[in-house]
Amino acid sequence: MLGRPYVLALLWTLVTLGPAACGPAGGPAEGRRLYTADLAPNPGSGLSNPDPDPEPEPEPDPACPTPTLSSLRDEVFLPLCSSCHSGTLAPEGLALDLAPTELLARLGQPAHGSPSGMPLIAGGRRGGSFLYLKVFLETPLAGVQMPKDAPALSDCQVEALGAWIDAGALP
Numbered sequence: 001m002l003g004r005p006y007v008l009a010l011l012w013t014l015v016t017l018g019p020a021a022c023g024p025a026g027g028p029a030e031g032r033r034l035y036t037a038d039l040a041p042n043p044g045s046g047l048s049n050p051d052p053d054p055e056p057e058p059e060p061d062p063a064c065p066t067p068t069l070s071s072l073r074d075e076v077f078l079p080l081c082s083s084c085h086s087g088t089l090a091p092e093g094l095a096l097d098l099a100p101t102e103l104l105a106r107l108g109q110p111a112h113g114s115p116s117g118m119p120l121i122a123g124g125r126r127g128g129s130f131l132y133l134k135v136f137l138e139t140p141l142a143g144v145q146m147p148k149d150a151p152a153l154s155d156c157q158v159e160a161l162g163a164w165i166d167a168g169a170l171p
């Protein structure tokens with residue numbers, strides 16, 4: 001009868017000391033587990049904690065033509081050039097209000113004003129394209145900057161033309 005409290009006390013001692021006795025082996029392992037669990041990526045973190053100061057997406061300027069033949073034709077050549085450059089009396093015989101296919105063929109021809117026979121548009125080379133230089137340079141190789149008697153094209157209009165040429169002046 002006397003042994004029962006003793007056994008209970010011994011059990012109690014083992015129970016309370018047990019984790020402490022295992023401490024040196026189990027403690028650090030347990031600690032590492034918690035640590036890595038804390039660092040584990042939280043798949044919802046992007047949604048629940050959005051960047052308070054996100055970089056604004058660059059908006060395309062609606063006033064800039066896209067670097068395509070149809071956009072340049074509709075937004076530059078027709079409104080800004082064809083008042084002079086149309087029909088049989090167009091300066092240098094250069095009509096810019098042609099349908100896209102004819103326009104592209106015409107732009108591949110040599111420029112009248114170029115002593116070296118530079119084409120109006122040389123696919124892949126804006127610097128070798130007389131028409132580009134005619135709108136880009138304040139003092140072109142021949143004649144005056146285009147559009148004549150009007151403000152120069154905006155930077156983004158010139159850049160769209162240059163980008164279209166550099167990409168190959170595709171239809």
Ligand code: HEC
Nearest residue numbers: 080081084091092094111112113131134143144146147148
């Ligand atoms: C007010 C009339 C007028 C407008 C508008 C005009 N041009 Fe001209 N363009 C001329 C005249 C005149 C010439 C010939 C004299 C010269 O080259 O400066 C010419 C010549 C040119 C030439 C040289 C062609 C060659 O074969 O040598 C190009 C290229 C040209 N223009 C492009 C344009 C473009 C592109 C626009 C519109 C952005 C434009 N022009 C707007 C009157 C105009």
